[in-house]
Amino acid sequence: MTWSATARGAHQPDNTAFTQQRLPAWQPLLSASIALPLFFCAGLAFIGLGLGLFYSSNGIKELEYDYTGNPGTGNCSACALADQDRAPPLRCSCSWYFSLPELFPGPVYLYYELTNFYQNNRRYSVSRDDTQLSGLPSALRHPANECAPYQRRASGLPIAPCGAIANSLFNDSFSLWHQRQPGGPYVEVPLDRTGIAWWTDCHVKFRNPPLVNGSLALAFRGTAPPPNWPRPVYALSPDPNNTGFINQDFVVWMRTAALPTFRKLYARIRQGNYSTGLPRGAYLVNITYNYPVRAFGGHKLIVFSNISWMGGKNPFLGIAYLVVGSLCILMGFVMLVVYIRYQDQNDEDEDEE
Amino acid sequence: MSQPGPESARWFQFASSMNSERDSETTFEEDSQPNDEVVPYSDDETEDELDDQGPAVEPEQNRVNREAEETRETLRKDCTWQVKANDRSFHEQPHFMKTRFFCIKESKYANNAIKTYKYNAFSFLPMNLFEQFKRAANFYFLILLILQAIPQISTLAWYTTLFPLLVVLGITAIKDLVDDVARHKMDNEINNRTCEVIKDGRFKVAKWKEIQVGDVIRLKKNDFIPADILLLSSSEPNSLCYVETAELDGETNLKFKMALEITHQYLQRENSLTTFDGFIECEEPNNRLDKFTGTLFWRNRSFPLDADKILLRGCVIRNTDFCHGLVIFAGADTKIMKNSGKTRFKRTKIDYLMNYMVYTIFVVLILVSAGLAIGHAYWEAQVGNYSWYLYDGEDYTPSYRGFLNFWGYIIILNTMVPISLYVSVEVIRLGQSYFINWDLQMYYPEKDTPAKARTTTLNEQLGQIHYVFSDKTGTLTQNIMTFKKCCINGQIYGDHRDASQNSHSKIEQVDFSWNMFADGKLAFYDHYLIEQIQSGKESEVRQFFFLLAVCHTVMVDRTDGQLNYQAASPDEGALVNAARNFGFAFLARTQNTITISELGTERTYDVLAILDFNSDRKRMSIIVRTPEGNIRLYCKGADTVIYERLHQMNPTKQETQDALDIFASETLRTLCLCYKEIEEKEYEEWNKKFMAASLVSTNRDEALDKVYEEIEKDLILLGATAIEDKLQDGVPETISKLAKADIKIWVLTGDKKETAENIGFACELLTEDTTICYGEDINALLHTRMENQRNRGGVYAKFVPPVHETFFPPGENRALIISGSWLNEILLEKKTKRSKILKLKFPKTEEERRIRTQSKRRLEARKEQRQKNFVDLACECSAVICCRVTPKQKAMVVDLVKRYKKAITLAIGDGANDVNMIKTAHIGVGISGQEGMQAVMSSDYSFAQFRYLQRLLLVHGRWSYIRMCKFLRYFFYKNFAFTLVHFWYSFFNGYSAQTAYEDWFITLYNVLYSSLPVLLMGLLDQDVSDKLSLRFPGLYIVGQRDLLFNYKKFFVSLVHGILTSMILFFIPLGAYLQTVGQDGEAPSDYQSFAVTIASALIITVNFQIGLDTSYWTFVNAFSIFGSIALYFGIMFDFHSAGIHVLFPSAFQFTGTASNALRQPYIWLTIMLTVAVCLLPVVAIRFLSMTIWPSESDKIQKHRKRLKAEEQWKRRQRVFRRGVSSRRSAYAFSHQRGYADLISSGRSIRKKRSPLDAIIAEGAAEYRRTVAS
Secondary structure, three states, X not given: OOOOOOOOOOOOOOOOOOOOOOOOEXXXXXXXXXXXXXXXXXXXXXXXXXXXXXXXXXXXXXXXXXXXXXXXXXXXXXXXXXXXXXXXXXXXXXXXXXXXXXXXXXXXXXXXXXXXXXXXXXXXXXXXXXXXXXXXXHHHXXXXXXXXXXXXXXXXXXXXXXXXXXXXXXXXXXXXXXXXXXXXOEEEEOOEOOOOOOHHHHHHHOOOOOOXXXXXXXXXXXXXXXXXXXXXXXXXXXXXHHOHHHOHHHHXXXXXXXXXXXEXXXXXXXXXXXXXXXXXXXXXXXXXXXOOXXXXXXXXXXXXXXXXXOEOOOHHHHHHHHHHHHHHHHHHHHHHHHHHHHHHHHHHHHHHO | OOOOOHHHHHHHHXXXXXXXXXXXXXXXXXXXXXXXXXXXXXXXXXXXXXXXXXXXXXXXXXXXXXXXXHHHHHHHOOOOEEEEOOOHHHHHOHHHEEEXXXXXXXXXXXXXXXXXXXXXXXXXXXXXXXXXXXXXXXXXXXHHHHHHOOOOOOOOOOHHHHXXXXXXXXXXXXXXXXXXXXXXXXXXXXXXXXXXXXXXXXXXXXXXXXXXXXXXXXXXXXXXXXXXXXXXXXXXXXXXXXXXXXXHHOOOOEEEEEOOHHHHHHOOOHHHHHOOOOEEEEOOOOOOOOOOXXXXXXXXXXXEEEHHHEEOOOOEEEOOOEEEEEEEEOHHHOHHHHHHOXXXXXXXXXXXXXXXXXXXXXXXXXXXXXXHHHHHHHHHHHOHHHOHHHOOOOOOOHHHHHHHHHHHHXXXXXXXXXXXXXXXXXXXXXXXXXXHHHOHHHOEOOOOEOXXXXXXXXXXXXXXXXXXXXXXXXXXXXXXXXXXXXXXXXXXXOOOEOOOOOEOOOOOOXXXXXXXXXXXXXXXXXXXXXXXXXXXXXXXXXXXXXXXXXOOOOEEEEEOOEEEEEOOOHHHHHHHHHHHHOOEEEEEEOOOEEXXXXXXXXXXXXXXXXXXXXXXXXXXXXXXXXXXXXXXXXXXXXXXXXXXXXXXXXXXXXXXXXXXXXXXXXXXXXXXXXXXXXXXXXXHHHHHHHHHHHHOOOOHHHHHHHHHXXXXXXXXEEEEEEEEEEEOOOHHHHHHHHHHOOOEEEEEOOOOHHHHHHHHHHOXXXXXXXXXXXXXXXXXXXXXXXXXXXXXXXXXXXXXXXXXXXXXXXXXXXXXXXXXXXXXXXXXHHXXXXXXXXXXXXXXXXXXXXXXXXXXXXXXXXXXXXHHHHHHHHHHOOEEEEEOOOHHHHHHHHHHHHHHHOOEEEEEEOOHHHHHHHHHOOEEXXXXXXXXXXXHHOOOEEEOOXXXXXXXXXXXXXXXXXXXXXXXXXXXXXXHHHHHHHHHHHOOOOOOOOOOOXXXXXXXXXXXXXXXXXXXXXXXXXXXXXXXXXXXHHHHHHHXXXXXXXXHHHHHHHHHHHHHHHHHHHHHHHHHOOOOOOOOOOOOXXXXXXXXXXXXXXXXXXXXXXXXXXXXXXXXXXXXXXXXXXXXXXXXXXXXXXXXXXXXXXXXXXXXXXXXXXXXXXXXXXXXXXXXXXXXXXHHHHHHHHHOOOHHHHHHHXXXXXXXXXXXXXXXXXXXXXXXXXXXXXXXXOOOXXXXXXXXXXXXXXXXXXXXXXXXXXXXHHHHHHHO
């Protein structure tokens, strides 16, 4: 069909690549020359990655101890026995002795781990007020409805921080003691309790309300601590940069976990003699046992771990990469065989046509 | 009938006698053979009319009697529509008011303003919203929105549903608004047209919308008629008025209307018109174009009115300087508006499928939610109740919490039903429609007509067509008859020759400039013929063209020295026009003279008689007296009838016969011409008989035919003409392409069998090796089949599984040609009409009633069986041609195939007679560019040439189908992959309806992050190019067989989505089980987890669409990578410090993206997830392509080779003209000419024939015209 540009009809459509559906295009075909190399290359790459991940994960040392105190598992049983129901929180301490035959290379991180604890339960995870936590004075006095039933005390005082998450703040505490020589005295290992939360959390998401007369306590006047808390939020820590809403333990707790089994960072060990790790010797962890978990069948663990470039110990990813990589190679061979087998047949078909 | 008069008494008698005579179950053998020539019965004949035409025709019926009966009939019918001329207040009387709403009253007389728009400025928002919420999907999301507002069950933020819903509603509303504005504009344009109306005693210019019932208006030449009006008088003699009804029925030849004598006499001048106070009683407005019954009461007399005096809205006044009329129906009451009626809302097969799938998903949603709710109740009882930290102050039982969570999950999983599905489908279809509108290869430059997708919702159905039903005239053919060849005195003229009889393949057209009357439009290449005419060596040559100029019933109209011929049929027009070009111009006629310019000299002949055409005679003759006093008869007609009447001494008989064969094999329409000298005495004798016969009042036609027969004998053959009923360009090629695509083509035409057959050969629908079956053949076949079925099935016919057996032995190329009357016969259509008679008698006893219903049911079952058998039989034929069918039958045939074959049908036509069929078929296509617009108006697609159909179906249809299927498959996949992650996550969060993603991500996923690439694929994807699509019509078959989108494919998509969602959840789960971050902090928190899954999801689904896209333009690439980039961009913004400071509680994921995504570990997780999602797909695609390559795979593979081939080898079409076989067609169209009008001499003098006889004939003719 020809048409001249000069004698164009009034209704003649435009002759552009778009309107005529002639846009220049790449029409990729899933041919053998693309698919087979793709699978072999991907397979090899994945196996390589998998090996790397697997070995780094294996190189990570982990030491964990379940101090829930199920009967006969250690000296925390006594505390656990007392933990029959949840309120009022009891005060009990127990300890865990362990020894390291060799250096536990640093930096070493101390985590606590909870199991069967559903921080990701929707009802639980919405029970917070981010406006209040961002330090807005108005929100401080008027917690969001989501916080109910930890929105206001029976007296009518608003709870700060409000909500079920804050109320259930993990309140066990640990201290680590090192016995340098056998029979020697236990020296406390310094635990770095700062920098355990995301910078954005402590500096953006969680802010203290503006000080009143230079005092945080005054700023929180007219609010009540959550029912489970023995002390108000501004007294969480003596360090003024680590108290109130920006208390790092609190911030870490408020970043809810994805799964019902989770670890949260408690402290780093990186000071003084311990910057290279925990030297060999006997150790003692003193545990202040407050947090009740046995009611819902949970466990509390204490974990020492170091990390690599890929983070903590987790063999899953390495193995997964190895498996997927091998499957790719296998699939590649299958495809190659099928291709060779059917290529001829297809050619014959076409010759017949 | 309240009072059973003598007539109805007779009725009862008849009915009961019939009842006793025959079994109430009518049989079909008893009737005589149907007549192939006649169109069965008028389309709109209603039951009561059929009943009225009872079997007893009173033989002594005379004119007076008939008139009386007519009045009685009109009175008997409910003529409740009353119109009073020039009296507007009459129509505003309270008893003409009808209640609209509670107390708002409205006149039953519509005013002439038409309103096609739906909304005005105020009603737009509420009405549009209401309409939109009527759609199930939108309503569903509205319900969700309400659910989300309930705090106990609200699991998602309110904006997650509201925002997408607003986008969806907004897009639809904008589209509706644009449509409505266009309608407003069009209405305004039409309503503001002007015409002259009598107001305050004289004619004033008024707008159309101001015209009211009862107004007297004046119309000028070429005016559109603004309303349905009664013709009162016109400038022409006898108040004739010519109208062009193209807009109504697509026919371009003029119809004439005639006013009543009384109004013609007294209502010519303005002052008489202003005082006209006639009163009209007529039927209520209806949609029957060719029917009108009414009575005019004026001057204490009453005059019957019929459709012949009514000018309908939409027609155009032609050849009449001005005319006056009385408005009877205005605006919405006019027949054209009543006819346009409601357009049936058509939906595609995919629509239905899609709806069912949405229902399926909905059921899945409810089941999944219920399961999870039960899980939650169980979990609460086992774990939740003991978890003190979950205490929420409410004292709900676990089962109640489960119940609440059911609704919570309904909300969370709502994205399983894709919210943007419907709007995306609309957008894609709209885009496809634009591509159709823009296609230059469907643009017809000669008429400046582009293709137009008038319905934008049917595109993918174009890729699934099984049956094409085509009209013939104007669709396959151009409806232009051209004089092509002739045979004079045994010598064939018309090939490419120079003046000395040498053949040239390339020769210039004959120059007709020597002839002052030539119109310069005739393309003729035989210079030798001109030489012959001019030299006058052979007297027969001149005689031949003289005959063409004189023997016809064409009317002539001379404006500015230009001759305008008005012929009853295009064939006749072509012949007279040809004669004019060859130097024998028909100039003027009066009632008994005719003036011809013979090579420049004007001569006037006395016309002694016109022996008009009818379908039995198949010929027409004229008897003239030359100025010299000789009397001659000129005759033209079908070869079969002419040859019977030739004089024995005809030397050129054989040569002409051979010429006819040659013409027929070239699919030309032939006609034989002959003449005869008549002695004065012989004529006198004959004329006496003729006069006597024309005065006979009963069976006058038969008597006349007999008289005609006496004089039309011993004729001398002059020659034969060959007219080309020009096929449109590319028709045979298109038909063969479509046939290769397994599309069956049925031609449905009002034409005669021979003509239809001829066209069938011309467009290669029929070939020499086709066995043609006719009505009588298949009737026998069907009959035996019925007998077999009856014997086999008996009473338990329903329970016997249908045995599939063919009617014909396989392998042969077969075609079926069947006429309308045979169709009726075969499908027992007539019998139902007759059974109405039985109904007249009221059943007296219970027993009788039971028998009656039983027999009725049996008849229905038989009819159904019959229809099914017929469709089965017809579908075994490679081509079906139905001739002599009425518009109603056309629709019926389409409906039959639709019903019994469950196949997608397409009807294509150009005239009003195709409207029924176009509306019935799944897809209607109108041929535009012709004058008639009605077919186009009711069509879904329109273009100018039949050949564009192949591009519409094989390219646009196929692409649309493939795109839509790919789109839907991907859409369901994408939403399942997205939504079901929540489901897997439930198992790890106590079934607490926790979302796996951030709320904002859920909000934007469907609208921003994953919509554009799939939309673009739906708009732009092509598996093979348009050229290859056309070259390999076999590619079309996937659509016909629903191979690309069906329940199986749907479930495959769902399973694919489910597997993807599993991978998307479980790989990150494994990676997160006990990990900690790179720097010791940020271990496995919920927000990082959500971001990881969301990122993996976005990359996966966007890469997946990349895999599905086979036509990667830069837009596609841009949109795919753009969507991923957009996702990361928006996510980093939403997770930034700034936005958190502004809205701390709306954006809670502060810092998550930056903290999570700087960890290589998370990237490795995402990478693995994406790879595991996509690599199996690649592998499966590769394997299936290698092991079971589809047709299009193969073509794609050899794309380059094919392209090269195409460039080198432009395939030459092989025209195989078979052995010439005799397929003569009678060239006259099946209408009779204007002979009555001419000879009645109404334009000069009346008296000759009774007025109402002419009217009756005219009406009959009009009916026939409309029906054809």
